[in-house]
Amino acid sequence: MSFKAGDNYKLTFTVSEDKYKGFIELFNDNNPLHTNDEFARGYGFKGKVMHGNILNGFLSYFIGECLPSKDVIIHSQEIQFKNPVYVNDELAFNATILDVYESVKTVEFKFDFKNNLSKTVAKGKIQIGLLK
Amino acid sequence: MSFKAGDNYKLTFTVSEDKYKGFIELFNDNNPLHTNDEFARGYGFKGKVMHGNILNGFLSYFIGECLPSKDVIIHSQEIQFKNPVYVNDELAFNATILDVYESVKTVEFKFDFKNNLSKTVAKGKIQIGLLK
Numbered sequence: 001m002s003f004k005a006g007d008n009y010k011l012t013f014t015v016s017e018d019k020y021k022g023f024i025e026l027f028n029d030n031n032p033l034h035t036n037d038e039f040a041r042g043y044g045f046k047g048k049v050m051h052g053n054i055l056n057g058f059l060s061y062f063i064g065e066c067l068p069s070k071d072v073i074i075h076s077q078e079i080q081f082k083n084p085v086y087v088n089d090e091l092a093f094n095a096t097i098l099d100v101y102e103s104v105k106t107v108e109f110k111f112d113f114k115n116n117l118s119k120t121v122a123k124g125k126i127q128i129g130l131l132k
Numbered sequence: 133m134s135f136k137a138g139d140n141y142k143l144t145f146t147v148s149e150d151k152y153k154g155f156i157e158l159f160n161d162n163n164p165l166h167t168n169d170e171f172a173r174g175y176g177f178k179g180k181v182m183h184g185n186i187l188n189g190f191l192s193y194f195i196g197e198c199l200p201s202k203d204v205i206i207h208s209q210e211i212q213f214k215n216p217v218y219v220n221d222e223l224a225f226n227a228t229i230l231d232v233y234e235s236v237k238t239v240e241f242k243f244d245f246k247n248n249l250s251k252t253v254a255k256g257k258i259q260i261g262l263l264k
Contacts, residue, residue, distance in 0.1 A: 022158045026151065027189040031196030033205060033263075043203075043263045052206050053185075053192040057159040060185040064163030071175075073165060074184050076256075078210035124208075131165075131175045 002068035003100050003107045003130070009066060011093040013058045013113070015050045020087055023054050050085040055113055055122050062095065062111075063128055071131040075106065079124035089115050098125070105130040134200035135239045135262070139229040141198060145190045145245070146222045147182045155186050182217040187245055187254050194227065194243075195260055203263040207238065211256035221247050230257070237262040 024030060029051055032039035037047045056079060063074055085091065095111040107130065112123040156162060161183055164171035169179045188211060195206055217223065227243035239262065244255040 019158065022154070023189070023192075026154045026158060027193050029189075029192040029196035031204075032202055034196065049205070051192050051196075052209075053188045056185045056188040056209075057155070057161075060155075060161040060183050061159050064161035064166065064183075070164055072163075073181070074213055076210065076212040077184075077188075078208065080208040081206055 003097055005097050005099050007097040009062070009093075009095045011058075011062060011066060012090060013055075013093055014090045015054055015085055015087060017087055019054060020050055023051055023057070027051075027053070029053075045084050047086055050087060050089070052079070052081045052085075052122065055079065055085070055091075058091075058093065058113075059111070059126060062093065063126065067128075069130065072107075072128045073131060075127040075129050077124065077126045079122055081122050083115065083119050083121045085113075085115065085121050089121075091115060091121065095126075135229055135232050137229050137231050141194070141225075141227045143190075143194060143198060143225040144222060145187075145225055147186055147217055147219060149219055151186060152182055152219055155183055155189070159183075159185070161185075177216050179218055182219060182221070184211070184213045184217075184254065187211065187217070187223075190223075190225065190245075191243070191258060194225065195258065199260075201262065204239075204260045205263060207259040207261050209256065209258045211254055213254050215247070215251045215253045217245075217247065217253050221253075223247060223253065227258075 040048045091113040098108045109126045223245040230240045241258045
């Protein structure tokens with residue numbers, strides 16, 4: 001088994017202008033909080049807030065591409081958004097295996113994303129299935 | 133308050149070839165389950181399985197664009213993936229407000245996505261905050 005409790009993974013993701021624009025083009029979420037600096041400032045943000053679901057796209061890459069096995073599938077995910085992400089923020093991603101359940105071939109991770117002020121912008125859990 | 137428990141929203145989303153390719157281009161998740169029909173068939177799927185996080189992009193659109201107020205922000209999401217989605221699948225999305233908590237300005241939804249065989253492919257919950 002190439003997964004064990006405590007295994008830790010660290011990655012860096014940048015919510016670049018291209019990533020932000022590409023996400024809007026793909027999913028058409030033009031909510032003013034994400035597209036209008038004035039609107040976002042009116043609610044106390046520094047400027048337009050990046051879509052939280054961009055981070056879920058990063059989770060797809062993490063599970064699909066960065067684990068010791070490619071023979072995996074996501075069973076469930078949960079994410080809490082705790083602080084705003086702004087365009088060009090570089091996020092430190094940290095994931096740890098909480099448990100490996102060999103009999104049912106599942107692995108549970110906890111993760112967080114921190115911005116360059118070391119503030120947690122999002123955290124959550126992912127459960128994957130091992131296909132073999 | 134433009135939100136009340138029991139309010140129901142129905143939308144249709146298609147995981148088109150363009151949406152699938154756009155997601156890969158944006159997030160670089162080329163895991164063979166998502167890109168190699170033979171690999172996916174080896175695990176009992178009909179063909180390559182679409183990324184579950186494409187559905188999270190649809191949730192972004194739902195919350196950002198389809199509610200009676202644009203002054204909202206996602207607090208948390210959880211999603212369980214129950215059956216595979218294949219390219220060009222048309223998904224019926226159904227969301228219902230479970231509760232509205234006026235004192236803390238939050239609204240909780242449950243949702244599911246069903247394929248054209250009426251099989252639930254994913255289900256979960258979203259909590260949003262009302263900015264005003």
